[in-house]
Every structure is written in C-alpha cells, then in structure tokens.
Amino acid sequence: MAEEARLTAGGIELEAVRRGSGRPILVLHGFQTIDPQARFVDLLARHGEVIAPSGPGFGHSPRPKDFYTVYDLVRLYLEVLENLPGEKATLLGFSFGGWLAAEVAVAFSHRIDRLVLVDPLGIKVSDRETADILDIFNRSPDEVRRRSWHDPDRFAPDFNAMSDEALVVYARNREALCLYAWHPYMYNPQLPRWLTRIKAPTLVLWGESDRVVTPDYGRAYARLIPGSRLELIEGAGHHPEIEQPEAFVERVSRFLEE
Amino acid sequence: MQAWYHCENVYPFVPQEVLDRADSVRASLPNKHCDPKIAADLFQECLDEHLLCDDLGVNVVSIEHHSGINSLYGASPMILGILARQTKKVRILSLGTLITVRPDPVRVAEEYATADVISRGRLEIGFVKSGDSEMVSGNANPVGYVERFWEAIDLIQKTLTSHDGPFSWEGKHYTHRHVNIWPPVYQRPHPPMWAATGDPETSAELGRRGMVNALVLRGPEASKRAFDTYRDARREAGLPAPGTDRFAYAALCYVGDTDEQGLRIGGKTLWFLNTSLKQSPQMSKFLPGRMPPEVTAQNYRTQPQPGAQAMRRPADSLIGITAEQAIARGILCAGNPDTVYKQIMEIYDKVGGFGHFIFIGRSGFLDHQEAEKGIRLLAKEVLPRLPAATPTFPAEPARAAE
Numbered sequence A: 001m002a003e004e005a006r007l008t009a010g011g012i013e014l015e016a017v018r019r020g021s022g023r024p025i026l027v028l029h030g031f032q033t034i035d036p037q038a039r040f041v042d043l044l045a046r047h048g049e050v051i052a053p054s055g056p057g058f059g060h061s062p063r064p065k066d067f068y069t070v071y072d073l074v075r076l077y078l079e080v081l082e083n084l085p086g087e088k089a090t091l092l093g094f095s096f097g098g099w100l101a102a103e104v105a106v107a108f109s110h111r112i113d114r115l116v117l118v119d120p121l122g123i124k125v126s127d128r129e130t131a132d133i134l135d136i137f138n139r140s141p142d143e144v145r146r147r148s149w150h151d152p153d154r155f156a157p158d159f160n161a162m163s164d165e166a167l168v169v170y171a172r173n174r175e176a177l178c179l180y181a182w183h184p185y186m187y188n189p190q191l192p193r194w195l196t197r198i199k200a201p202t203l204v205l206w207g208e209s210d211r212v213v214t215p216d217y218g219r220a221y222a223r224l225i226p227g228s229r230l231e232l233i234e235g236a237g238h239h240p241e242i243e244q245p246e247a248f249v250e251r252v253s254r255f256l257e258e
Numbered sequence B: 001m002q003a004w005y006h007c008e009n010v011y012p013f014v015p016q017e018v019l020d021r022a023d024s025v026r027a028s029l030p031n032k033h034c035d036p037k038i039a040a041d042l043f044q045e046c047l048d049e050h051l052l053c054d055d056l057g058v059n060v061v062s063i064e065h066h067s068g069i070n071s072l073y074g075a076s077p078m079i080l081g082i083l084a085r086q087t088k089k090v091r092i093l094s095l096g097t098l099i100t101v102r103p104d105p106v107r108v109a110e111e112y113a114t115a116d117v118i119s120r121g122r123l124e125i126g127f128v129k130s131g132d133s134e135m136v137s138g139n140a141n142p143v144g145y146v147e148r149f150w151e152a153i154d155l156i157q158k159t160l161t162s163h164d165g166p167f168s169w170e171g172k173h174y175t176h177r178h179v180n181i182w183p184p185v186y187q188r189p190h191p192p193m194w195a196a197t198g199d200p201e202t203s204a205e206l207g208r209r210g211m212v213n214a215l216v217l218r219g220p221e222a223s224k225r226a227f228d229t230y231r232d233a234r235r236e237a238g239l240p241a242p243g244t245d246r247f248a249y250a251a252l253c254y255v256g257d258t259d260e261q262g263l264r265i266g267g268k269t270l271w272f273l274n275t276s277l278k279q280s281p282q283m284s285k286f287l288p289g290r291m292p293p294e295v296t297a298q299n300y301r302t303q304p305q306p307g308a309q310a311m312r313r314p315a316d317s318l319i320g321i322t323a324e325q326a327i328a329r330g331i332l333c334a335g336n337p338d339t340v341y342k343q344i345m346e347i348y349d350k351v352g353g354f355g356h357f358i359f360i361g362r363s364g365f366l367d368h369q370e371a372e373k374g375i376r377l378l379a380k381e382v383l384p385r386l387p388a389a390t391p392t393f394p395a396e397p398a399r400a401a402e
Helices: A039-044 A070-083 A095-107 A141-148 A164-181 A191-197 A215-224 A245-257 B016-021 B036-056 B076-086 B105-118 B133-137 B145-161 B200-209 B219-236 B259-274 B293-300 B314-318 B323-328 B337-351 B368-385
Strands: A004-009 A012-019 A024-028 A049-053 A089-094 A112-118 A202-207 A229-233 B002-007 B059-063 B092-095 B123-128 B167-170 B175-179 B193-196 B212-216 B247-255 B332-335 B356-362
Touching (some): A004 A049, A024 A095, A070 A095, A070 A164, A095 A191, A112 A245, A164 B293, A191 A215, A202 A215, A215 A229, B002 B036, B002 B368, B036 B356, B092 B105, B092 B193, B105 B145, B105 B175, B123 B145, B145 B175, B193 B200, B200 B212, B200 B219, B212 B356, B219 B247, B219 B337, B247 B337, B259 B356, B259 B368, B323 B332, B356 B368
Parallel strands (some): A112 A202, A202 A229, B002 B059, B002 B356, B059 B092, B123 B193, B247 B332, B247 B356
Antiparallel strands (some): B167 B175
C-alpha cells in the first residue's frame, strides 16, 4: 500500500498522502493538511485510492513566489486531476479545500464522476452585513476553537502535545491560508452563478454542530448545485472526518456506490 | 542635531476596568469608549504643542495608528495638512501613512506632495511597515506586507519624481495605469525619505537607498545593530559612508526643572508601554505573516518546552517596565536638563551617533501644560548642547569608461 508520496503539478513537487487502490479519490485539504495518521484516511482508502496533496505553502509543499492566489490553486488542482489515470476521478474537498473542489468542478466537470464537499467555504449567501464564515484570523482563538468542534476538549489540537515539526506545519498552514484567502475572506463572489455547471452527482456533507459555517450555509450551497443533496453528520463540527470518521466514511462510501 | 517632537495623541480616559476586560485596546475596543468632545480637546492641545515647537525650532512628527487608545491620529495626511499650514518654520516628518494597509500608493504620494507644497518644502516622508492589529483594522493581508512595503515606496518615489506626463505601473501588488499627480512635490527630486524599522534586512536596504533609518523605542543595542547593518550595506554597495544625518533615535523623553520632576512626570509616558500595547493574541502572536512559521510555531504552546524560544515582538519586552528600567534600557530619558543631556549623549555614544533625536514628549496622563513645559526645557536647555549632525555625501557619478 502506497504511503506518503510526492506528486508533481504545475512544476511544483507537492507532498501528498496516498493510500489504498482502485478508483482515484482526490482529496483537497481544508485549513490544515491531511494527517496521514488520521483514521478517516484508512477508512476511506478501503473504497479507492486516496490522493491528498498538500497545496503549495501548506505542509511540506514549497510555494514559488509567483504562486499566491486561489486561482493558482485551482489551476494546480486541475492539473493534478488531469494527470490522474482513467477518464474520471472522485473529488472530495474539506472546508477551504471544498471551495477549491467546487471551483475545480465548475471548470472541469467532465473529469469528475462524483463530487463530495465537506463543510465547504467559497460562496457568500447572507446579506452584506452578515459574515457567513467565521473569521479564524480576527476572532479569538478560544472562540474559533469552540465553534470549530462539536467536542473541542477531545478533538481540538493539543498544541502542548504536538511536536515542534507539527507546530511549524500548523503555523505554515495558517500562513498559506491567510495568503490565499484573506480577501475576500474565504469566498469567490462569482462562484454561486457558476455552480450550475457542475454535472457530477454531488454530496454536500455538513457537521451538524459546525459554527465556522453553519448547516444553513450548507443548505444554500446544496441548492446552488443541480441534483446535489445535503446530509448532516451528528456529533461533528467543522471537521466531521476527524470527529466522526466512521459516520463520515460511511456516508461517502454509500454515495460513491449509488 | 535635529530634535523632533512626537506625540501620538493617545486617549487614556477609558476606565481601567474596561481595559482590563478587553482582550485588546486596539482594533476591537468599541469606539463608544472614546468621547469625541474629549478627543476634540486632545487634538487642539496636541496641535498647539506642535505650534509651540515651531516657535522653539523643534521639528514635528505626524504619525498614524488605527483604532485604539494608543493614538487618535488615524489619518496622518489630515494632520500633515494642518501642520503644513499652521507651522511656519520647522520641518514636518510623517512617520507615517501606513502604506502597507493603504490600497493605493499613488493617492498617498498625492497627499504627501500636497503637504509638501502647502508647507513650501518642509515635509519629510517616513515609512512604517505597520503590522498586527493594524492589518486587522486596515483590512490588509498580513502575509506579504514587506513586499507591499517596498513596492509602495517604489511607486510613491516614482510618482513624486515624475513630471512629464502620465506613467503606468503594473506591479505585483499595485496597478495604476495613469499616474500624473498635481501638484508635484515642492522639494526636488523629492522630500527626504525615512523609514522606522529595526530588522536587519530593512536597515540594509535603507542604507543602499540612503534613506534615514529611525529606531523607535528599540534601545541602544538594537539601534546600533541596525545602524551598523546600514553602514555595512552601503560599504558593500560601494556607497559613501553615511553621516549621522541618516540615523534617528526615538525615545520617551521628559525634561523637568529637577531630576525628581523630570522622572515623576516623564514616568507617566510609560503608560504607552504598560497600557496601550495590549493586543489580543489573534492580532499579534497568532497573526500570520509577521514572522516565519518556524519562529511563530512556539507561540501556540501554553507550556513552552524547555529551551524553546517563543517569538516575542520587540514591544512585548517593554510591557510593565519601570521608569528606572526604561532609562537603563535607553527607552526613556527623564530628569533635569543636565541629566537628560547626559542620558541622550550616553545613548549617542553607544550607537555611534545619530543626527535626529525623536522625543515622545507626551503620552498617557501627562497633560498639555506638562508637555509644553518639557518641550520648552528640551528646546532651550538640552537641544543647543547636542552635537551637530554630520552630512552624508552623495555618491560620485560613475566615471566614464576610460
């Protein structure tokens, strides 16, 4: 079984988690890169080959100086998708990566057999004085922690227990995220009008307790993608794959086998 | 030596319990805690202090900070406009419009050119990188702000020195297709340029550009390091050695009739360090972009590992120091005229000289009358004794190939 591997796209050698075999499942990470030890990775790898690159500037992936926009990330992942074997692949994106997955699906629908968006960001749904997406940079760390997790004491990262290297990756991920998504904050104002281009069957999964972006935002998202459906995962916040890995993978695998 | 009066126009009248409860006294403290009538009085007082400086031959500084008790000067260009018209003799330094949070450097250049013209060529333009809560209140991406800093300076300089019709700028961070400001600058080629910084990369670049390097509340050791870096960078670039006119040292400073009075009143300025620097962690140590992740990673630990060094902003180490400690560290000069003269000269010798002494002469609950008294004593009893600045000679024009 393939383990941590590297993957080249856009002339950049990306760190990647690869596991399992069978149908390719391209996974786009959220605020933080995919932990190869995370339980959902093994569970998901029973249903296909999980391919989870770290975006440039995230994890251990280098970021060229002239690579600094969401547009660059979308183009990069289009190339990753293009280079995968077979006609089509499954695309799954978490949070910020859900935004990127939606952008990739809008641009490249014909190469995607199934699309799974997990608590995705990327659109604006409320009025101009209501922020849809919690500002994880400007709000207090305690509030961000509380609103990110159903059970923060059990699942939020324990920084004191993390290794130096893991902490550097954590800080690096935040810096890269800030670079790409500071303004407009975590969304593309033009994305909603193009989501109708997504032709692949789409599952929108949402942690029921998510207060980074609420399930109502998820409902609005699902309404914009033709034929998609929203499912809630109980006992999970913004990261259902971490808080409820079994339920998460069960929902995904059922969808993939439909 | 040139003396520069620097007053941040602070707002110390928020009840202490409100400040204690707030996680930050900048960016997020509701402005209901600022009474505009009191603010109006403060503006009048501080501007009057600048006019007194004009009478006494002390130059003046206009600064800019956003959304907090540490300063009501949220728009440096407006203050510059007032100073440009109301002062008549002294030089006026903007230190400065926060170019890393402004979307359009051409507009900044236009404001500077206007102030230079109104003042008939008395403007000096200082740049600050800003950071932390000002990125938040300025809605500016903290990641990449150093790149923006230099591109903005380049664009402002080009704007100020272009006089033959529109030019186009299509840079990484700024685009402006039609740049042709009116009025042009009064001083040619452009007003003197400064930057306030202590980091070696920036000081080196200032050296190569010949800009004045100001160190604000950094103390003699850090200032010497910066000035040495500046000198080295010029030497390595084959440029003439700088005179002291390229170096500025800024400290809290109060001159009283006696040591006791100087220390007692000058000690009030420590409010700036002890009260007005409080910023929430998300707007300081957790805000990305200020320092590399390799350095900031340790900030996440609440129980630091043995031997690990958490990143501290230079300002962090100043919170809570006493007047005596501040004097020992060269952050505060306070006492009678003789004492303050000696303190300044001790710093002067430690750093290898500077041509500009920026004195923060009012902060916290130090009031208007006290501030004016301190300004008078400094101007009359201390400034005349300080050594003259030595000039920096321009680089010789390259000789034609023989």
